[in-house]
Amino acid sequence: MALISLKGVYYTYLKDTPLEKEALTNVSLDIEQGERIGILGKTGSGKSTLIQLIGGLIYPVVGEIYIKGKEIKKWNSKELCKVVGIVFQYPEYQFFAETVFEEVAFGPRNVGVPEEKIEDCVRGALESVGLSYDELKDRSPFHLSGGEKRRLAIASILAMDPEVLILDEPTANLDPKGKFQIMNYIDKWISKNNKTLIVVSHDLDEIVRLVRRVIVLKAGSLVFEGLSEKLFMNYKKLEEADLDLPEIIKIVKILQEKGYPIEGAFTVQEIVERILAYKGYKSLWKC
Ligand SMILES: Nc1ncnc2c1ncn2[C@@H]1O[C@H](COP(=O)(O)OP(=O)(O)OP(=O)(O)O)[C@@H](O)[C@H]1O
Numbered sequence: 001m002a003l004i005s006l007k008g009v010y011y012t013y014l015k016d017t018p019l020e021k022e023a024l025t026n027v028s029l030d031i032e033q034g035e036r037i038g039i040l041g042k043t044g045s046g047k048s049t050l051i052q053l054i055g056g057l058i059y060p061v062v063g064e065i066y067i068k069g070k071e072i073k074k075w076n077s078k079e080l081c082k083v084v085g086i087v088f089q090y091p092e093y094q095f096f097a098e099t100v101f102e103e104v105a106f107g108p109r110n111v112g113v114p115e116e117k118i119e120d121c122v123r124g125a126l127e128s129v130g131l132s133y134d135e136l137k138d139r140s141p142f143h144l145s146g147g148e149k150r151r152l153a154i155a156s157i158l159a160m161d162p163e164v165l166i167l168d169e170p171t172a173n174l175d176p177k178g179k180f181q182i183m184n185y186i187d188k189w190i191s192k193n194n195k196t197l198i199v200v201s202h203d204l205d206e207i208v209r210l211v212r213r214v215i216v217l218k219a220g221s222l223v224f225e226g227l228s229e230k231l232f233m234n235y236k237k238l239e240e241a242d243l244d245l246p247e248i249i250k251i252v253k254i255l256q257e258k259g260y261p262i263e264g265a266f267t268v269q270e271i272v273e274r275i276l277a278y279k280g281y282k283s284l285w286k287c
Pocket residue numbers: 013014021022023041042043044045046047048049050202
């Protein structure tokens with residue numbers, strides 16, 4: 001039994017009004033415990049709608065969603081928060097507490113973690129994202145740097161120890177160092193705790209660093225599902241979905257168009273090896 005299962009899901013905003021908009025069309029998807037999956041798609045393709053459905057914030061108009069085998073409408077919202085934790089886009093805009101401690105403590109208190117365990121919970125969550133409990137606990141969340149704010153927002157979800165962590169554009173608007181730190185901390189937390197990860201992005205470069213399996217949405221429909229390596233050689237799916245090609249895929253595309261035999265090469269090393277062999281040069285790695 002999959003941890004999360006979507007069966008023929010449709011979702012329509014403002015149904016039966018002149019502004020009716022079908023945001024998802026017949027989406028079926030299984031996500032297993034411990035899996036890391038990326039959701040790619042350009043703006044308006046239905047990514048946020050999909051994660052709101054998985055988080056039980058909205059319900060399918062047609063189709064069903066099962067979390068741990070139980071139909072999503074049958075879940076109590078607090079219980080579901082312990083299973084699915086969502087970090088929305090620009091989560092720092094939703095800070096409300098006066099101190100970092102209170103910001104992180106809100107979630108675990110809300111899902112019923114006993115008061116005597118809250119301090120450990122907050123400390124552990126902050127440390128998971130590289131923030132010092134002792135230095136920051138009494139500071140205002142609003143006075144942190146951009147990267148620290150984003151890490152704090154992620155910590156406030158980690159503090160609930162969800163089985164599935166969903167991140168919507170986790171590194172949007174961060175500098176390269178901030179992006180790297182966030183991806184690193186998420187990677188470690190997921191591996192150490194054997195959690196399930198769903199990352200939403202329009203940036204394949206970012207997604208493939210965290211996940212192996214990718215789905216691509218185009219105008220609410222699932223147009224690709226498979227390992228990221230497959231998407232790598234199948235870049236037309238990305239072009240079809242109007243997504244920017246990552247630099248490495250642009251190179252693959254040029255080489256393929258020029259007739260280099262790189263079919264089946266998935267890494268930069270494999271591609272270079274193929275070109276060297278084709279040109280009659282020795283391997284850089286095997287000599
Ligand atoms: N509350 C709403 N009312 C009406 N239409 C909506 C609403 N929310 C989203 N939509 C529409 O549904 C479609 C899917 O939106 P969604 O936010 O899921 O896309 P997305 O892929 O997450 O986009 P982005 O990358 O910009 O966040 C879009 O056409 C959007 O305009």
